[in-house]
Amino acid sequence: MAVIDVEISEVGPRDGLQSIQPIMATAAKKAWIDAEAAAGVREIEVGSFVPASLLPQLADTTELVAHARTIPGLKVAVLVPNFRGAEAAIAAGAHKITIPLSVSETHSLKNVRRTHAQMFEEVARIAALIKSLPAAQRPHFEGGLSTAFGCTLEGVISTRQVVTAAEQLMAAGCDEVGLSDTTGYADPRAVRVLTQAVWAAVGRDKLTGIHLHNTRGQGLACALAAVELGLFTVDASLGGIGGCPFAPGASGNIVTEDLVFMLEAMGLSTGIDLEQLLKVREIVRAALPAEVELYGFTAAAGLPKGFRAASVTA
């Protein structure tokens, strides 16, 4: 595969679908994953190992991991809330496992009813399980720093809190940490400040990705700051699916198509064929009820006349 400048991690099948009521058929999810991988996307978060009673939308994650693993070169990522989820993820064969930790302990208690100490214990158990596996079977284990840019309950989260949480996640056995703007509070300066602070604490190679929301329209500006600072992986969701519960009419995650357009227009290769990616919307559109909105400026406006993407297209 060609060398790329920025890796897009498609999180629509997980973060997008968990945020909407309708349940997408497993066959449609597979077609979506196939089509995005064919367009050149190299990492897809296909689901989450949470009890089906909590998130019936993601109940087929085991099947999706198995399917996605058959696609050559695709990194298959999943989210897990706890040790039990990690066990299931490992059994399914996920390449990358992310456990989110709310840097805001108030949020953590409210959201997963766990203190930080309890979460770090869970992380350590997962790390030990992973270490017990043969090297070739070990998934990459990431600790997601949720609410890193601010919390809807606590408000401002200090850089110190984020750095401490990052250090503790690494100490508990994560391979890497990731910054996550769960609440859409980030701005480009905050992205730089936090990234550099975490780098200084745990090492530059231990924080390479960021998860941004577009709640206040700052998604692409934050992604620009992140990528130009040197973060490699940026999460995004096709069609911005999932919306934002706090902002009617606003997309939740960054729209994958708009992010790819920005990077490719700037001459940064994502390895993704943008025209092909835009066509994947049709699969998603057809697989969801009409009341689920698909977002995306680039899809609405079309590509500029004479547009040349950085990635060589087939």
Next chain:
Amino acid sequence: MAVIDVEISEVGPRDGLQSIQPIMATAAKKAWIDAEAAAGVREIEVGSFVPASLLPQLADTTELVAHARTIPGLKVAVLVPNFRGAEAAIAAGAHKITIPLSVSETHSLKNVRRTHAQMFEEVARIAALIKSLPAAQRPHFEGGLSTAFGCTLEGVISTRQVVTAAEQLMAAGCDEVGLSDTTGYADPRAVRVLTQAVWAAVGRDKLTGIHLHNTRGQGLACALAAVELGLFTVDASLGGIGGCPFAPGASGNIVTEDLVFMLEAMGLSTGIDLEQLLKVREIVRAALPAEVELYGFTAAAGLPKGFRAASVTA
């Protein structure tokens, strides 16, 4: 007035209103201008001196200039298509006059039925008229480089074309040029490349502002690039009014509120009270039929808990 880091030029009353069918009442426009100035906006493009037969939405520009001039400290800007418009703008007392030049000559011919040579002649006549005025009455005269980032007819516009047009506008007597992404083709890298090329040709003090569209969702990312490179004035439209004819559901201009949020969150002072600015939407909402959409992520989501703006608020 306090020193600011970035100047926002509100172009909604001109660019926004000219793009929609309904005509806003003059009293409502005045209330809008008053409220934005009260919120701290220091430059407002209040209208355009085009024949009322072409743009009845802006037929009251003379009255608006007179009104806006009574607001202490407010820079009153207008657009003019030609010499006759400039005469009217000067008679009305505008502080700043912008004449747009389509860098794409195809676009210029189609849009205003004028070659570049004819446009530069028009610019020279306006410059001579301004020079004939007593120094205190001379408006600032800007040449807007429209379609600078690409043209819906010609496609790619080369950096050379933009630089040449900038040089010719300055030679014809403009005080300054401005970059304008009429078509929503810009990306952050292109903003940097073009700005630096024009700076190299005409001097850094002769290009200080940029007009961006959000057609492909790149508005704020481009604004970030522009501001961090050192451009001082960024155009934006309250509620992103006007939409984008090419992209249903997409705002045309950058949304003023989202831009101010980004800058203030980053610690860059705009002199604008963001909460007060958000309230101005009510005036605009009430003055337009319900079918005219108002955009804005920040308005939809609200300000983050514990948010502190860079500008000291009253």
